[in-house]
């Protein structure tokens with residue numbers, strides 16, 4: 001019952017009683033707090049067409065997607081299926097060709113560039129496959145770049161401790177491993193206490209062991225701060241740590257699955 005409701009909820013409205021905390025709590029023992037059913041995003045009929053000279057590339061062909069407060073969602077799909085395009089639209093880095101993106105009652109597709117910049121700065125933390133740290137700044141300074149302009153930031157040391165990097169505060173990126181650099185990038189993304197954390201293939205450049213440490217850091221942020229989290233991957237193993245797995249194929253949402261058991265990152269194998 002619950003699964004079928006959640007499977008259909010990207011396409012239709014759900015009834016409040018069907019998604020009551022009682023029903024929700026029954027579906028997993030592996031987390032201490034069940035995510036709420038307050039929609040953070042409601043994307044409707046999103047399309048994205050890139051015009052490449054004579055050719056139109058249909059990156060998204062009509063996507064309906066809700067993301068709920070506090071949940072951990074994996075967007076799973078093969079390369080080229082439209083995952084990054086979708087995440088970039090949710091994060092206000094890109095705009096759809098048609099459709100609407102409602103973020104907490106605000107239609108992002110009506111916002112101009114300035115408003116979208118403000119939205120990103122205030123509400124969204126991004127993590128990308130490549131860490132994009134500034135080479136001439138230490139870990140602490142890379143995070144401080146964000147905390148200095150945020151409204152209610154953590155201290156950089158606090159953000160770095162959340163991702164297990166408290167012992168590398170004064171290291172430069174070149175003195176850190178790939179996984180450590182990615183954890184600094186996560187600390188930078190979460191230091192402003194964003195409402196949502198959007199991660200595009202965060203372990204794509206990492207080996208398994210290192211990737212697991214990075215996923216643990218993301219899971220901790222989701223759990224401890226309650227940050228609504230979406231992680232893009234083409235790796236099905238990673239989907240086992242999610243509350244919900246949204247499959248993306250050929251610019252469309254396919255199957256949506258609720259994990260009855262969430263696996264901790266250490267138990268993932270790929």
Ligand SMILES: Nc1ncnc2c1ncn2[C@@H]1O[C@H](COP(=O)(O)OP(=O)(O)O)[C@@H](O)[C@H]1O
Pocket residue numbers: 050051052057058059077078079080081082083084085086
């Ligand atoms: N800026 C762009 N210009 C033209 N085509 C693009 C652009 N970004 C993505 N695409 C195309 O849109 C499709 C979806 O891309 P993307 O969202 O990056 O997929 P994924 O993240 O799932 O690999 C692909 O065919 C890709 O080549």
Ligand SMILES: [Mg+2]
Pocket residue numbers: 080083084085200
């Ligand atoms: Mg991508």
